[in-house]
Amino acid sequence: MAQIKNTPVFIILIAILTACGVKKRNLSENTAIIHIPVKPNGLHITNNYSGYRSFIFEFTQKTLLRMDIDSLKHVPVLAQNMPQISNDGKTYTFTLRPQAKWDDGSSITSEDVIFTTKVILCPLTNNPGVRGVFAAAIKSAHATDDKTVVFEMHDVSRNNLEVFTEMYILQRKFWDENNVLNSLSFEDLYKPETKTNPAYVKWFENFNNPDNSFKPEKLIGAGQYKLTEWQDESHIIVEKKKNWWGENIKGNHFFNKPDKIIFKIIKDDGAAYFAIKNQNIDATNRIATNKLIKLRELDYFNQNYQSAFVPQYAYNYIGFNCKPDGQKHKLLFTDKKVRRAIAHLIPIEDMIKIMYKGQAARQVSMVSPLKKEYNTELKLIEFNTDKAKQLLTEAGWIDSDGDNIRDKIINGEKIKFSFQMNYMVEGSGTKEMMLMIKDELYKAGIEMIPNPLDFSLFFKLAYEQDFDALMGAWLGSAAYEDPMQLWHTSQWAEKGANFCGFGNAQTDSLIEAINKELDDEKYLTLIKEFQRLVYEEQPYVFLFSPHAKVAIHKRFKAKIYSEKPNMLVGAFELINYSGSTQKPLTTQ
């Protein structure tokens, strides 16, 4: 009897004892574990374009040019040198590196580059989100010899060089063994016959297959690492290639020091915090602000990790529907006085202080203050409830029925100033910020109802222009940012990214002028003027730019950069590291 009674106790004891011997991670191994908060929605070389894709492609794929994380200038990668630009600025000639090779040993030729260009431009490719950018810049490409490619551009534009940094080169032999696309010329691309040609349709159907976004054997590229494993929601592993062609080339895009890089997907802030505490992650740039602040208070964290808050090119904003249909969404924000009033009511300073612990910077326009294009003459809009109330009253919004919410008679209909603000559930602290805003708006007699949505639905409603107001964020880069996508009226009419409906003829022509202006001096005045116009209209309340939160384990010699992804994982150099303490010092 006693025996039977004790068995379970024994089992639990044994279980716990064996578990106590949990194998700690061997910190002397040359494997870097990088934290990413969401899994990429696919790693298709042309068809997926989430932010984390480029982080991983940095290791597995190569482009002709790339923005250098250190100097913030374009540098050649697959190209031998920077392209030669013809005098009219419309022809770009690239020479490929002679040593560049695919995994099967064949060298990377101009044929591959032209093939890639065709695929990216072809309307049959399922990349509607980015194709426009390429199609607006590149007209055609042809080869003069095996290693030389000439690109014809549509126009002189600041964007032209940019497109080459995002064009990951595909291996023609791997993707198109029978050379189906050879017969497809650049002129034919947009012809309706192409869309119905069964050979092309079949090829592109294969090419667009979701398998090409996930299966490791399909995710090959010219990079120094090879994707070997993708465990759906858990992690992605890339391993160093042996005898890679670029090993001896100098430059930030050619490092391959860690033997293996594991991208660990941890969605939960709390879990990421623990993982770092337990040294299960070597580097992150996506930990929550308050978590990093907490970590930095710990001795053993500082002993094991280097960390920093770095200003970055990104901003959070509140956008208003400036051109609502008037039925489903009332005419609340058509008056710029109202938009300005709201801007006065958002407690941005408090939000930075409370949610970001001061680790965020304010900005007044869509251009990052880190850039020289930033218009420094525009003043920050201060938090001022009284001024906001006054503006609202001026705009005709008064509380006529004593329910503490303002109202106004528009087209004979009494409308309460009550609206829904959409926001994404992902991301820490957004809910709290929403509640802070709600409180302050209520004090001025405006009712705001937070409406949490998940990522895809949030953007769907935004592009459908089916919202009153929304809180979102844009991630930028040090490179040139084309204002076309976010601010041109055509992007509103075609349900593009200008979902707020900003713009008029004046701003449109200004945007076009900015894009074509190559002279730096004139360009600066134009873009500053454009910022002033946006500031006046206030279609967005520009909230702040949160700092990137970076932590890197000290067992690697590494540097923290301000441009995303804030680190060069390829250059992580394992050093003989003795300071590692697995347990916190306090409990030893």
Add this chain to the structure above:
Amino acid sequence: MMLLVSLMAFWISASAPGDPVEILTNSGTAQGSSNNISVKKDIKDSLRNKLGLNKPLFYFSLNSLAECDTLHKIYDKLTRNTLSRLTAKYGNWKEIHAYYTAILNLQQKSLSLSADTLLLRCAADSADLMQKDEVNNSLNQIINETNSLLHTYEHNFIQTKIDSIKNIIYDQNYLNCFKAEADNLSESYMQMIANSTGWKNYVPVVRWHGLNSQYHQWLKNILLKGDFGISYTDGQPVITKIWNKFLLSSRLIIISIFLAYLISIPIGIASARRRGSWFEKTTGTILFMLYSLPGFFAGTMLLYWFANPDHWVWFPEGGSQPIDIDLSQMNFFERFAYQWPYMVLPIITYTYSSFAFISRIIRVSMLEVLSQDYIRTARAKGLSDNRVIYKHALRNALLPVITLFVNIFPAAVGGSVILETIFNYSGMGLAGFDAIRNYDYPMIVSLFTLSGFMTMIAYFVADLLYAFVDPRISY
């Protein structure tokens, strides 16, 4: 039974909001230019064909006479809604269709013409910059109004929208070429109102679609090919995505239910034997408290104490196996040794509540059995206590516990959503939670069906155990 479950699951996925094709074609982040819109439509159409979404939903449908039986071929959910609302109001599908095509014509035309061509066409002598912008502006306005017409069904709003389109077109010279379409539009709308046949809405019609329906296709794929469709988030087959997770989860659940029975049976018996003793009272209280302790609270506390560097790091903070060690080369036991630490905390959380539950039940049923006459007879015959209990009483006392198995099992599957979220254990529950947050209905549906399936197995196992314990029942 399975059919009913699957029917319910299918109904959920069909009535779910969100359009899978929109999600699959990345339109969430699309920033297309005008020539992209038609192309995007092509891609979407081919995808729809592939997914079979252009078929009717079920074997038959019940509609009114007014409704068109091919409405499901209009893909945009909002447009479809608009059209069916208009039908419900006016009941004349022919006219409504004419109105719909009039809108589409106008839309097509306004999209196909750029400001430049318009200017060229009217050969304006002073096509300076401002005028071009003006043209652009009014063109944009037309596009937008037409687009929103597709989503409007209230009479007043339609009227104002049509009027404003006409106003713009008649105001500007250079928009002459739109006149025909705009007139056609307002004409067809007038027709629609004038020839309203509302009565048709009150005549029911049953239409038979036969085997050419989405449900049939879906069921056929599952039964014949084991194909649950593709996940909306990444286009991967659901079955490959879910299978590993299913194994991971069921491993947890089976181990913990096994443990729960293993622990609870002796405890239940012991506390029944020593009625009124100190042992019975304390175990009774502890079990009762464990029984009331919510799993997510206990799980969080366990994590707080045993996977937190501020206290003890006995167990990993989450996940299902170490990621920096390659486990695929190892044999089962080696692999299990690595995975075990990740399973301990979830198993404890799973186990404690069910074992508290089970041992209380065992105690009660044991008491009941012990008061039966035949036990008294056995005792009176001078059999030893152990013999009486294990030989005679236990079997009968176990019967209600076996019935419980059928309840515990679905509860554990459902509970896995919360527990796997806490421990970040990438099993079925976490997958389900993610799927729900992303509105990935094929995943949800297969999760649904799988858990129904698992419960069926549980019923079966319970029946077998019954037969084993109670010799009177035989199959």
Add this chain to the structure above:
Amino acid sequence: MKKNKKHIINTEPAEANLFSYRKYAFTQFKKNKPAWYASWLLCLIIFIALFASFIANDQPIYAKYRGKNFYPVFSQHWLIKSIFNTNAVDSTINPETGYWEKIQFDITDWRTLELEKVIWAPIPYSPHKQDIYNNDFASPRSKQYMKNAQGKIVESPWFFRHHLGTDALGRDVLSGLIHGTKVSLLVGFFSVIIAAIIGVFLGSMAGYFGDNRIKISRASFWFSVLGIIPAYFYAFHVRRFVIADAFADKIWWGCVQLLFSLFIFCAIVYLFYKAGTLLKNRFFAKQVSLPVDSIVSRSIELLNSLPRLILIITVSAIIKERSLLILVIIIGFTSWTEIARFVRAELLKVRVLDYITAAKASGLSNRQIILKHALPNALAPVFVTVAFGMASAILIESGLSFLGIGVPEEMVTWGSMLNAGRQEFDAWWMIVFPGMAIFITITIYNLIGEGLRDALDPKLKN
């Protein structure tokens, strides 16, 4: 004569027994000390929930300011508001400037006013009120600050401390716990009421009628089945936009419309049924039995075979709108199976007893027999299941808000507090206190359920 007879039946032994049985059960329940104390604790919790806004509120119960009396908490209460038409706004004259100044009760920080007399609520914080001086998880033991009437930031006196700490925005945990009782109790009570109505109805139908007690003519049967199609068409298909619009407008209005549709549905099916009885042909008039029991039992099995939590999460994901009402309805509609099973089993036992047969022989209708004679004796296990059902409804609600689905975002519930605590492990007070609150409430319900079971089923007692 007939009336008289009925009267006699009503006071037959069953009734008399029931009376003494109740008394007996009550004394038994009272003897069970834990359960007895638990029911008092439950009363306390109900009291807290009812008077939550008087117990924890950042507005004073009474205040005198610039010579004027204010009763902010009272004006906030919806009941008082609707009866006396009080306004949450008032004005005073600023003695310095001589102008009227508006005071809107809910956004005024009363602590910064120089009040002449004041009676605060025992816990001077509201669950939603953000305290910018104590944000970012102020610990119960750490220094806490507040702005006083002189406009200075000073360390909070004991009364104004957050005794159980705050969350990221400085919202008071204790106040959240107190107001959270409302949510828990509401969800518990109403979802179980829904479940009980459905469960008792279906269970008694299944148990009493079984598979072969309802006999209708073959024609009626097939007519009714046929009638389902037009009934569905006119009740739901034709009215689908009316219902959808009503739901979009107000949820309760949608429910009313839905009930109306249900009524139409039943009416049409009934019409068809009646039409069927008109056929007197020999073949059509043949009696067939309606398998009520099988239908109910199968649907119980169906619901039971689906994990309840997954079902609820899925349904609430589809409905998308987050509201307490919807949550209550969903939980109610998925948890009736247990009650139905018990009622069915009880009625199966009861229906063959002598007194039911006697009642039947005396010509009482089925409805009367079920309601007056069969059900009351079968209700004992229902009470037990209801008590346990409340516990599990509360558990499900808190589990859902723990996952961040179900209840509206800004609503402070125990589960959502616990979820916030999970994100921030250093704030142990965000885990421990809400967790304990859930634990205690569930324990109370379970104790009561246990006590009821022991009291109502004396067989188990000894």
